[in-house]
Amino acid sequence: MSKIGKPKVERYDAPSGGWGSARSVTEIVLRERVPLKSGALLTRQNKHGGFACVSCAWAKPGKPHPLEFCENGAKATAWEVTSKRCGPEFFAGHSLTELRGWRDYDLEEVGRLTHPLRYDAASDRYRPVSWAEAFADIGAELKALDPDSVIFYASGRAALETSYLYQLYARLYGTNNLPDSSNMCHESTSVALPKSIGVTVGTVTLNDFDQADCLLFFGQNPGSNSPRMLHDLQEARKRGAPIITFNPLRERGLETFVNPQSPVEMLTDHPTQISTQYHQLKPGGDIAALAGMCKALLTADDLALEQGQPAVLDHAFIAEHCHGFAEFCEWLQRQEWPQLERQSGLTRSALEAAAAVYGRRQKVIGIYGMGLTQHRHGVETIQMLTNLLLMRGNIGKPGAGICPVRGHSNVQGQRTVGITEKPELAPLEQLGERFGFTPPQDKGRNTVEACEGILDGSVKAFIGLGGNFLRAIPETSLMEPAWRTLRLSVQIATKLNRNHLVPADKAYLLPCLGRTEIDRQNGVEQAHSTEDSTGCIHGWRGVAEPPEGDLLSESAIVAGLAKATLPDNPKVTWDAWVADYALIRDEIALSFPEIFHDFNARMWEVGGFHRPLPAAKREWKTETGKANLIVPRSLDADPDMPASGRDVLTLMTLRSNDQFNTTIYGYHDRFRGVKGTRAVLLMNRNDIERLGLAEGDKVQVSTVADDGVRREVGPLRVTPYNIPEGACGGYYPECNALIPLWHHAEGSKVPAAKAIPVRLNKLIVANDGGFPVEPEGYGAQY
Known part of the structure; x- marks a missing residue:
């Protein structure tokens, strides 16, 4: 595993951006061994005719800055175009049991996945498998299952073209079980x-x-x-x-x-x-x-x-x-x-x-x-x-x-083209008429309901289009053992992550191209599209050469799975769609004409084109026909888990400056002055004193919930920070083990990760320089 230096916490007084940002970008480019010619990729990031950042979904301007990327965007690109590789030889030397003891950061630092893999329980290792064999076996498994027992999850990074194919695949199969990362945030x-x-x-x-x-x-x-x-x-x-x-x-x-x-700002x-x-x-x-x-x-x-x-x-x-x-x-x-x-x-x-x-x-x-x-x-x-x-x-x-x-780069866009568990939000009638089938009408499972189904055994299979689902969800300590009871787990990914190390009865790891990379189908370079946070849709092209190995595009993988699973349908032309993504966009335009008419032409408009937003024109598509001022039921945002008791704090989960979602780019949360560790608990100094603690003490954090489930995270280092009294902060996703699955937003079932009542238990830990060794296991043992 990599070395991350001796942990320390110190005050950070410098501004955001500036030289700190420049140094951070340089560091990751060197660490990921990005080839010199690939460094020029950053000049094409978020630019017309270039590629969309694989990180956040913030708007892409029609008149971009000379360098239209940020620190974390540069990290995301370096992370994807790394010259490091994670091929069959790596898995031949490492069992999944061993790898579960690695840090999340070290798992992804191994490099890009290069070959399709199938889990072998006898050796506790992933073994290479051909695409044809993988598709055939996965298809056979899915044919034997009730569609309602299968989850089609999407992380938010797949382009509009792949997302459309994915939702069509799920509905042709017979389910609206299409949860996505939006279920966990917006x-x-x-x-x-x-x-x-x-x-x-x-x-x-x-x-x-x-x-x-x-x-x-x-x-x-x-x-x-x-x-x-x-x-x-x-x-x-x-x-x-x-x-x-x-x-x-x-x-x-x-x-x-x-x-x-700005040279002037950097100099001054x-x-x-x-x-x-x-x-x-x-x-x-x-x-x-x-x-x-x-x-x-x-x-x-x-x-x-x-x-x-x-x-x-x-x-x-x-x-x-x-x-x-x-x-x-x-x-x-x-x-x-x-x-x-x-x-x-x-x-x-x-x-x-x-x-x-x-x-x-x-x-x-x-x-x-x-x-x-x-x-x-x-x-x-x-x-x-x-x-x-x-x-x-x-x-x-x-x-x-x-x-x-919005968070992930195309999480809003994939919803726009039909990835949703809510049938009323998908064009089911148009899909049925266009492709000659009867789409499922029952509501599908969202993320929380998918977890509930895995826990109670009603979910038998999980297909993940990107993401690190097991790490991103609540109730970690219960979900990991339940995952092993699944019949089938299929993960489409660019790099190894924690979810891949918890196998189902049958588990497949399918490597895909990244968004930065040239996607050639039958020798022809393809384009794709995304929607940003402001409802603006852009066309993009990858510019980096793909890694050597046996990778397929996300669209090709979805089509391969669909062909192996579904009966032949002359109206569903998977091969033609994969050969020419423009044909997929034609189908998107037919399914969503109000938004995507003339899609293939409009996607190349400088600055993109905006989806219709009636409210922006004061057209109110509500039941009353007007904008509604809605009275809240309570002033308390979290009435089901009140932080009662002088020893109870309200924990909110946080992201580091050195991560994006569950991807950990490093162990330096520069803006908070935390370096070399993520095992910290940020607290108000008054609470530290009041609870009889001191800076540097180690504590075990446990959720205050009377439901018979033990939820713990630790040891964490007590760290003073400018946070309100009665509150504390810890890093996501490590602290997800503290969130009860049932502690979610009413109406949306978004996990209520910003208000978790917890108690602290001071630990006596041998002197190790002031910090625990990370990650010390997983979930409740973090």
Whole structure:
């Protein structure tokens, strides 16, 4: 295994971006042994005619910067085009039992998978297998199973073309079991916004960012999760737009930024202040904070009208476009400030200050991430942010709207082309008529329901189109042993990860091309497409030569599995589609004509083309025909697991600056000053003292839940950090073992990973330099 240096924690005072970002990019390019000629790939990243970043889904501008990639985007590209290889010879020398003792980082550092593999239980190793044999055996297994017992999971990285084929394969097979990574993050958005404003996605584009005169940030960390957004935030600040941030932790990317692409800024090291107000509310305090801002606006409006001053609220917009305003106002008037302060963790004066700035601005964007979605009442929290925007007419006009920041690069796009467990969101009638079959009508299983099915034995097989499912989900300690009871596990991947090391009765590991790479079918280079966070669809081409070995494209793998599983259908031309992806796009256009008409031509428009967003034009596709202000049931975002007791803290899971989703690029969370380890628990100094702990102490963390399941993670190092009292933070995915499967958002079933009541147990650990050796097993033994 690789060496990661002696662990240490120290204060980091430098801005985001800057020389720290430049050094980090250089380090990973060298570490991954990226060939010199491949280093030029970064100049083609997120550029017209180049390739889309395989990391986050932030918008790709029509007029890109000279280098249109960020630190984590460069890491993702280096990670994919690495010259390191993970072939049959590696597995001949390592059993899965041995590899389960490796760190997640070291597993992926072995390199790119090069050959299809089948698990051999007798030797506890993966053995090479031909594609023909793999497809035939997988197809035979699937033919023998009830379609409802099979899960077709998608991670969010596959292009629109592959995603369309994948959902068609599942439905021809007979199931809507199409969960995806959105179920673990922004499904709350897809449930909340249709009821409020009649769309499933955000309403803003990059053009709106250029015009906005104020930005509201809730529970999103652009410095680590979408660093290219920092350019848009910096430009907003330079033209005087305030940025008001609500987040429990002080995140460097929301404080200061030095643009690595600006020679002047790099030479002077003069940062731009990003947030003009920074409110550290408690985890789950967003509903109360938003209610406080709304209440302050309502009071200010009443006072302005009494004094004959211009109104604070947009009464004309509300009268013409909104439903439920009177009921919402009545609810606001019943809310008392002491309760709002207690639930939010903020003072009345702080909330009134935020409302005052918001009330003076005309074009405001509300931006949010999983800090809103991953709560028991995550759906209602998003609806409260929508209420705040609607009160001043900030949806459906230039420079204003709501902006959920999606995670994985095409997670929004794969939903657009039919990867969903909800039959009402898929064009089943069109698919049935076009391909001559009767699509399944029953609701499929989402991610939580797929886990429940694996635990109770009703799920027999799992096909994973990318991802590291077992590592990304909650309830780790129960799910790993249950996974071994599956009849079949098929994983389509570029690199080895933890999920691949937990075999089913039959397990296959199928290597695919990466998005950065040239995809040749019968000698012809293919193009593909993705949709970004702003509903913009772009065409792309890989530019790197694929690794040597026996790899197939994701589309070819899906087609190969489908042909081996399904009866012949002359209307379903798998071979022709794989030979020419333009034919797949023609089918997408027929299935979704409103969005994808003239797809093959429009995908090459500079800057891409946007899907229709009715709410952006003040067309409300809701039951009332208007935008709805929805009253929340409670100010408490997580009422099912209250953090009661002086010794109980609320844990929120976090991502490092050196990771993307479950992919660990390194052990240096630069912005938080943590280096060489991920086994830390970030705590407020007052809580450390109050609980009789000291910096550097080792603790075992356990979930406070009376359901008979033991959930533990540790040992973790107690680490002081600027986090609200009563809260603590630990890294995802390692802390997923602490999340009960049933602790999820109502309506969306997104795991409530941002509010987990925990207790700490101080451990006596031999002196090892202040840190545990990682990973010390897996799951509950992390």
